[in-house]
Amino acid sequence: MVLNSNDMVHLALLSFFKGLIVLGIMLFHAAYTVYAERKIIGRIQSRLGPREVGPYGLLQPLADLVKLLTKEDILPKEADRFLFKLAPLLLLVTTIVNLSVIPFYPDFIIADVHVGILVILAFAGLGVYGVILGGYASGSKYSLLGGLRSAAQMLSYEIPLTVSLAGVILAAESFRLGDIVEAQANSLFGMNLFPQVIGFLVFLICAFAETNRAPFDLPEAESELVAGYMTEYSGFRMGLFFLGEYISMYVMALLISLCYLGGWSLPPWMLSLLPILKEIPPVLILLVKVYFFIFLFIWVRATFPRYRFDQLMRLSWKVLIPLSFLNLLIVMFFKLLT
Amino acid sequence: MSVVRILFFYFAFVILLSAFMGLRQRSPVKALLWILLLFVHIGGLYLLLNAEVLAFLQIIIYAGAILVLYLIMLLILDVREEERSMLYLKNWQSRIWAGLLVSFFFILGSLTFVNKHRGEHTLDKLKEVGPSKILGRLLFEDFTFPLIILAFLLLVPLLGIGLLFVKRRQDGSA
Structure with a gap:
């Protein structure tokens, strides 16, 4: 606890931006893990999985999100x-x-x-x-x-x-x-x-x-x-x-x-x-x-x-x-x- | 006022407030949630004292284990609301005695307060050895015997529960 206030503001801003980066990457990953899960399970069960929204169904997570938010x-x-x-x-x-x-x-x-x-x-x-x-x-x-x-x-x-x-x-x-x-x-x-x-x-x-x-x-x-x-x-x-x-x-x-x-x-x-x-x-x-x-x-x-x-x-x-x-x-x- | 001081007053205020609200709350589940807030903020107070290990052990053990068990028991027993009658403090005499008892312990506790006490384990030593190592050495080298006694004390209820279960099984009721 020897930090002065200048250091503290610096540290807080740095942590904030690092947090934003990590959160952004993680949310993107979470959305596309849902897509990957549906695709992989589809293949394992001899189905195709999502393929209607966007090329190869790549926009499916976005469509799911819109559906969840508007419900x-x-x-x-x-x-x-x-x-x-x-x-x-x-x-x-x-x-x-x-x-x-x-x-x-x-x-x-x-x-x-x-x-x-x-x-x-x-x-x-x-x-x-x-x-x-x-x-x-x-x-x-x-x-x-x-x-x-x-x-x-x-x-x-x-x-x-x-x-x-x-x-x-x-x-x-x-x-x-x-x-x-x-x-x-x-x-x-x-x-x-x-x-x-x-x-x-x-x-x-x-x-x-x-x-x-x-x-x-x-x-x-x-x-x-x-x-x-x-x-x-x-x-x-x-x-x-x-x-x-x-x-x-x-x-x-x-x-x-x-x-x-x-x-x-x-x-x-x-x-x-x-x-x-x-x-x-x-x-x-x-x-x-x-x-x-x-x-x-x-x-x-x-x-x-x-x-x-x-x-x-x-x-x-x-x-x-x-x-x-x-x-x-x-x-x-x-x-x-x- | 430094940031640490502001944080201290915040933690102290929330600890007092949540303890009070936890006692006041009629619904037992909500009372437990106030106590959860209390435990997490006590952890924060430990963090301000540079006792990181203690802070997170406080949250793991008290909030993450003991309080959850209480909560599960409450929900299993389905205690909706505390009964309105005050069982213990019905007349004014017993209220006065209870108040005197609490203030006696309060005065006794405040007598032990030492201003600007400097122990063996200063901040410099903490930085040199590391907080978890100091705690480990204290527990397992200096205070081994009390630790073992404590461990046995905690083992007794576990054995008791096991014994009850075995007995009920022999009776054929479970």
């Missing part, structure tokens, strides 16, 4: 008006805030804090309120039960997610995501994936559950469980929930690339094998990794059937939590050896 905004009679409006914003904002501590490039980060991972975990924890309140404020039994179900799911999967991240933090001895990437680049295998395969798998499964994506998309299982907490939402507000979901997919993909696959760095053995890889700009390496995970999210959605609720809970408490602690013990053991 009537319905407020249910029984709803708690303030909380009903607050819930989708709460979910969206707590997701977008996560982007501020994620480094996209060695020097490009909006807020370079010591405790980056803790910030992400804290705001993931706050995001649960959006889901519960969305269910409660709708004033409908289906919504309330759906909200509680989703909250139980998100809470249960936050524990193995946190414990598997503890292994990463221990390996890098830092909470900063930048330090974690650097520690991986200097390690033997060049990424955390190899000593911590169990942690990686646990984190991957939890990422699917945290973002409410298939095969854990019980919150929006419209065919058997109504639409959970989103039942009463329509038009623009439902769009906010969806936007939150797609941005949280990107947050999770970024986090898993940075924490387990070495972020923007390539493993040293790969570089010594193919020296030409050094010429690739770091941001491109990160992008490829992130896109791979986004594709995986979509691919899994088209492939696996949905879990039942009791199976979901059993998977978290009886399989993933013990496995994540096992991973932590293995990392501790390796740390003691070296």
Whole structure:
């Protein structure tokens, strides 16, 4: 706290513009991930996907947006008006805030804090309120039960997610995501994936559950469980929930690339094998990794059937939590050896 | 007035306001939301003190875990509105006693206040070692025994719940 006011204004403006850039890129990505998802799932199910609006259906996200914005905004009679409006914003904002501590490039980060991972975990924890309140404020039994179900799911999967991240933090001895990437680049295998395969798998499964994506998309299982907490939402507000979901997919993909696959760095053995890889700009390496995970999210959605609720809970408490602690013990053991 | 001071007054004001509103609110869900605001702003106060780890642990544990569990319990039990009758403070004598008790603790607490206290872990040391490492060393080297005792204390309710569950299963009611 030794900054003078001039520095502070400078810093605030810089962060503001960085934030605008990140937000713009992210919104564009979120819109086109919807398009990619429809195309890829279409191809997997031997259909063509959207192709009417614009060449190859490329303007479809725009058309969807116009449709969502012009739809009537319905407020249910029984709803708690303030909380009903607050819930989708709460979910969206707590997701977008996560982007501020994620480094996209060695020097490009909006807020370079010591405790980056803790910030992400804290705001993931706050995001649960959006889901519960969305269910409660709708004033409908289906919504309330759906909200509680989703909250139980998100809470249960936050524990193995946190414990598997503890292994990463221990390996890098830092909470900063930048330090974690650097520690991986200097390690033997060049990424955390190899000593911590169990942690990686646990984190991957939890990422699917945290973002409410298939095969854990019980919150929006419209065919058997109504639409959970989103039942009463329509038009623009439902769009906010969806936007939150797609941005949280990107947050999770970024986090898993940075924490387990070495972020923007390539493993040293790969570089010594193919020296030409050094010429690739770091941001491109990160992008490829992130896109791979986004594709995986979509691919899994088209492939696996949905879990039942009791199976979901059993998977978290009886399989993933013990496995994540096992991973932590293995990392501790390796740390003691070296 | 510096930015830090303005932020401090903002956090302090919102903490007091949300505590008061949380107590006043009749609907339990809304009361919990005021308490959520309170917890997040306490985290902000820690941030001003350069205790980043503590600030975010405060949000993760209190707001992200404990309060959510309360909220889920409230919704499962379907407590719509608090009953209007005041159970504890019906007559004026008990109100006076309660007021005296609260002010006793307030005076006791303010006696322990030390102005311009300088501890071992100054800002320079924080910058040198890093905030999370200092906290880790304090917890796991200097205060290991209290930490283990605390961990056991927290384990007891968990065992209790497990015991209850096993007993109910043996009775055949669950």
